[in-house]
Amino acid sequence: MVEKGHPRYRSLKLREKILEAYHKGVLADAGIIAHGRGEAFDYLIGEKTRRPALRAIKAAAALLLLAEDPVLSVNGNTAALISEGIVELARLLDAKIEINLFHRTPQRVKLIEEILKRAGAREVLGTDREKLKHLKGIKSPRATASPRGIYTADVVLVPLEDGDRAEMLKRAGKTIITVDLNPLSRTSRKADISITDNIVRAIPLLIRYVKKLKGCKRDELKKILEGFDNKKNLEDMLRLIDLQRMRKL
Numbered sequence: 001m002v003e004k005g006h007p008r009y010r011s012l013k014l015r016e017k018i019l020e021a022y023h024k025g026v027l028a029d030a031g032i033i034a035h036g037r038g039e040a041f042d043y044l045i046g047e048k049t050r051r052p053a054l055r056a057i058k059a060a061a062a063l064l065l066l067a068e069d070p071v072l073s074v075n076g077n078t079a080a081l082i083s084e085g086i087v088e089l090a091r092l093l094d095a096k097i098e099i100n101l102f103h104r105t106p107q108r109v110k111l112i113e114e115i116l117k118r119a120g121a122r123e124v125l126g127t128d129r130e131k132l133k134h135l136k137g138i139k140s141p142r143a144t145a146s147p148r149g150i151y152t153a154d155v156v157l158v159p160l161e162d163g164d165r166a167e168m169l170k171r172a173g174k175t176i177i178t179v180d181l182n183p184l185s186r187t188s189r190k191a192d193i194s195i196t197d198n199i200v201r202a203i204p205l206l207i208r209y210v211k212k213l214k215g216c217k218r219d220e221l222k223k224i225l226e227g228f229d230n231k232k233n234l235e236d237m238l239r240l241i242d243l244q245r246m247r248k249l
Contacts, residue, residue, distance in 0.1 A: 021080035028103035041181035059228035061209035067155035085203035099126035
């Protein structure tokens with residue numbers, strides 16, 4: 001039991017959520033490792049949303065609103081930490097939700113679908129009931145894609161580390177948004193918009209920006225995107241991390 005007065009209360013509560021999801025079978029062992037890696041980077045940025053992340057979130061909101069067929073990809077960690085936020089974001093955008101897992105088993109797919117349905121999702125794609133297609137160039141189970149979802153999407157939100165698939169989806173002509181606390185990961189470097197932030201902070205902010213920008217004209221949304229440089233934004237985040245590191249010494 002974590003006391004509310006603990007200086008890292010929120011981070012430790014998220015850790016508890018991840019462990020609970022693991023014990024229920026929602027997460028594979030690797031999901032715990034991935035969370036720990038992200039937790040380390042979150043510590044480096046001060047466990048708060050930084051200005052480069054806000055710029056990326058605003059650009060991501062504009063892109064999602066311009067998309068014709070957006071899809072939100074969900075893995076075990078995302079389902080465990082922010083399922084209700086994913087469902088709300090999908091509803092606001094009229095986007096599809098699709099399960100995609102590296103360590104894929106029928107049990108995990110079923111559990112994640114149940115979590116999303118309890119959170120209010122009407123339809124969840126990427127289940128074993130579908131005749132899934134396979135993306136070329138990926139040898140892992142992440143190659144699966146729903147013919148009504150990621151396979152035909154123009155914009156895909158790929159939260160948390162997913163470098164191989166992010167790269168292949170880009171080669172397939174799709175525009176990629178990622179939420180990844182590691183600005184040096186292949187996912188962050190290959191994505192069109194990289195949100196370097198904790199997903200539990202990023203998704204609510206993304207919802208807020210989508211609501212704020214929903215009434216904007218397409219030209220206004222395009223202008224937001226034109227003013228965003230993902231490479232420069234990642235460099236700004238790396239400089240910020242370095243500054244934070246020096247302050248902690």
